[in-house]
Amino acid sequence: MCGIVGYTGFQSAQPIIMEGLKRLEYRGYDSAGICTVYNGITEIRRREGKLSNLAESLNKEPLSGKIGIGHTRWATHGRPSETNAHPHQAGSVVLVHNGIIENYPLLKKTLIEYGHTFKSDTDTEVIAHLIEHWMKQGDDFEAAVRHTLKEVRGAYALCILCSDEPEMMIAAKQGSPLVVGIGKGEYFVASDIPAILQQTRWMVFLEDGEMVVLTNGEATFSSLAGGILDKEPHHIDWSPLMAEKNGFRHFMLKEIFEQPTSIRDTLAGRLLEEEGDVYLENLNLPDEELQGFSRICIVACGTSWHAGLVGKFLLERYCRIPVEVDIASEFRYRNPMVDCDTLVLLISQSGETADTLAALREAHRQGASCIAICNVIGSSIPRESDGVIYTHAGPEIGVASTKAFVTQLVAMYLLTIRLGRVRCSITREQACTIIEELVRLPGLVEQTLKLDGAVEQLARRFQHVRDFLFLGRGDSYPIALEGALKLKELSYIHAEGYPAGEMKHGPIALIDEKMPVVVLALRDRHYEKVVSNMEEVISRGGQVIALCSKGDAEQFSRATAVIEMPQDAGITSPVLLSIPMQLLAYHISVLRGSDVDQPRNLAKSVTVE
Ligand code: AGP
Numbered sequence: 001m002c003g004i005v006g007y008t009g010f011q012s013a014q015p016i017i018m019e020g021l022k023r024l025e026y027r028g029y030d031s032a033g034i035c036t037v038y039n040g041i042t043e044i045r046r047r048e049g050k051l052s053n054l055a056e057s058l059n060k061e062p063l064s065g066k067i068g069i070g071h072t073r074w075a076t077h078g079r080p081s082e083t084n085a086h087p088h089q090a091g092s093v094v095l096v097h098n099g100i101i102e103n104y105p106l107l108k109k110t111l112i113e114y115g116h117t118f119k120s121d122t123d124t125e126v127i128a129h130l131i132e133h134w135m136k137q138g139d140d141f142e143a144a145v146r147h148t149l150k151e152v153r154g155a156y157a158l159c160i161l162c163s164d165e166p167e168m169m170i171a172a173k174q175g176s177p178l179v180v181g182i183g184k185g186e187y188f189v190a191s192d193i194p195a196i197l198q199q200t201r202w203m204v205f206l207e208d209g210e211m212v213v214l215t216n217g218e219a220t221f222s223s224l225a226g227g228i229l230d231k232e233p234h235h236i237d238w239s240p241l242m243a244e245k246n247g248f249r250h251f252m253l254k255e256i257f258e259q260p261t262s263i264r265d266t267l268a269g270r271l272l273e274e275e276g277d278v279y280l281e282n283l284n285l286p287d288e289e290l291q292g293f294s295r296i297c298i299v300a301c302g303t304s305w306h307a308g309l310v311g312k313f314l315l316e317r318y319c320r321i322p323v324e325v326d327i328a329s330e331f332r333y334r335n336p337m338v339d340c341d342t343l344v345l346l347i348s349q350s351g352e353t354a355d356t357l358a359a360l361r362e363a364h365r366q367g368a369s370c371i372a373i374c375n376v377i378g379s380s381i382p383r384e385s386d387g388v389i390y391t392h393a394g395p396e397i398g399v400a401s402t403k404a405f406v407t408q409l410v411a412m413y414l415l416t417i418r419l420g421r422v423r424c425s426i427t428r429e430q431a432c433t434i435i436e437e438l439v440r441l442p443g444l445v446e447q448t449l450k451l452d453g454a455v456e457q458l459a460r461r462f463q464h465v466r467d468f469l470f471l472g473r474g475d476s477y478p479i480a481l482e483g484a485l486k487l488k489e490l491s492y493i494h495a496e497g498y499p500a501g502e503m504k505h506g507p508i509a510l511i512d513e514k515m516p517v518v519v520l521a522l523r524d525r526h527y528e529k530v531v532s533n534m535e536e537v538i539s540r541g542g543q544v545i546a547l548c549s550k551g552d553a554e555q556f557s558r559a560t561a562v563i564e565m566p567q568d569a570g571i572t573s574p575v576l577l578s579i580p581m582q583l584l585a586y587h588i589s590v591l592r593g594s595d596v597d598q599p600r601n602l603a604k605s606v607t608v609e
Contacts, residue, residue, distance in 0.1 A: 307412060
């Protein structure tokens with residue numbers, strides 16, 4: 001997620017903006033920039049890389065002016081570079097943006113036809129040109145902003161300046177957070193509270209479809225349609241550290257609750273609901289090549305490997321193409337049997353995992369085509385791949401992957417639709433059904449997050465056990481593996497995930513009253529079999545924690561504990577099942593006093609073998 005800071009008042013803008021951007025660094029970024037207006041002149045400074053690069057430039061040549069905007073960029077469209085860094089300018093208009101403009105390709109095409117020249121590859125620059133366009137049509141600055149925001153589709157938090165109105169700053173919100181700090185004769189704008197908390201504790205939170213015009217010591221809040229709004233400031237009594245976590249106790253919990261937004265952002269601009277298809281902007285493989293592959297190899301590590309297992313079920317079921325899923329550290333040394341007819345799919349949140357990067361290079365050496373599913377724009381694995389599907393989960397600070405995992409699954413659904421349509425293995429109607437489920441998914445996740453209290457109670461009962469077993473069948477099996485990995489990497493409790501059908505082949509010998517067994521028992525095609533596996537455990541004195549479909553709880557009265565999913569889903573069930581798995585691991589770990597955001601011995605990105 002990008003970071004925005006704006007200031008207008010009686011102080012010099014630069015130091016306040018830079019301090020604010022520094023307090024947003026935890027969100028992750030790849031470039032930064034600032035603009036101030038002084039004597040009617042806008043001056044912009046941008047640097048790729050760390051904020052210190054920008055600060056070094058400003059130390060040599062500071063910017064003057066008491067009004068300005070700043071930005072730290074987490075690239076979504078356009079690789080990390082100074083040219084793509086914000087602020088972006090068009091004529092007298094300069095702005096910074098957080099979000100994704102879904103219809104920017106068409107808007108950009110139209111503006112180019114009107115004679116506009118673009119400098120960057122970003123979606124953001126389109127907004128600046130559109131405001132400039134409306135001002136050329138006779139709108140004043142504010143009217144041009146309103147006109148523009150009626151035309152753009154997608155998510156935005158914007159802070160906008162115009163040298164024609166050097167005393168005015170406009171901020172607007174739709175889908176991305178934006179807060180307005182109220183000072184004494186001065187105003188602050190930020191993506192997040194930490195950026196301006198040291199300046200003021202009085203904050204107004206803009207809602208979707210709202211904007212504010214800050215000028216001459218006044219703040220006028222209004223709806224996009226123009227109606228004036230009376231917005232009540234809130235007093236924020238958080239500490240700066242609490243503010244970075246948006247009030248959550250840990251980054252991991254914040255990221256678990258960000259998952260609906262991450263899914264929405266990963267879907268944004270990609271669902272072609274009318275056509276029953278998807279638009280994958282960086283896939284870079286022509287349809288005839290996608291049609292020609294005879295098999296797929298999915299290669300990853302850890303949680304990303306679990307996402308690959310879900311992908312296998314999807315791709316084999318809907319695309320009828322053989323899929324194998326491999327651990328990267330094994331694949332890279334096995335002289336794998338891949339060739340020009342193989343599509344190798346590398347899944348990686350960080351894009352820097354050494355084994356996965358080595359697997360990519362080995363696959364290329366053997367002549368395979370490689371696509372990455374990755375969360376970090378411009379990282380090594382997507383850079384060296386032939387195509388990429390970026391997840392837009394935003395920076396994931398917690399070492400244990402949560403929102404990146406569910407957006408990897410979303411990317412797998414998108415790829416399944418694309419491949420299924422191009423290989424004619426699914427009809428338009430079948431694709432539309434999957435798309436409808438994806439559109440519902442953020443809301444279903446929001447409902448499932450309401451399990452948090454019940455799962456925390458469960459965690460209290462099982463926080464002292466030494467071993468856990470997680471069982472699932474079909475596409476719940478990878479989620480059983482993921483539940484076990486989450487628990488072991490966070491709480492240091494030994495935990496195993498297993499195919500429920502494998503119980504008789506060994507694990508059933510482990511069953512006793514001391515080892516809880518989590519059974520993923522949704523009403524899918526494996527239901528009866530899973531219920532009988534559960535009975536095998538209970539009849540041997542084992543404690544079962546059953547995760548069941550909505551309305552099914554009374555079927556599990558013999559279980560020690562039941563978590564009833566609040567919403568049922570079809571193809572997207574693995575995403576929903578992940579939520580209680582994440583919450584159970586989180587709460588048990590907190591109760592056991594683990595360092596949840598940075599568990600012992602673990603790194604967020606394993607860049608060494
Ligand atoms: C996930 O909770 C773990 N932290 C770990 O297994 C991680 O998924 C693995 O290291 C792969 O990382 P990547 O997705 O960045 O390649």
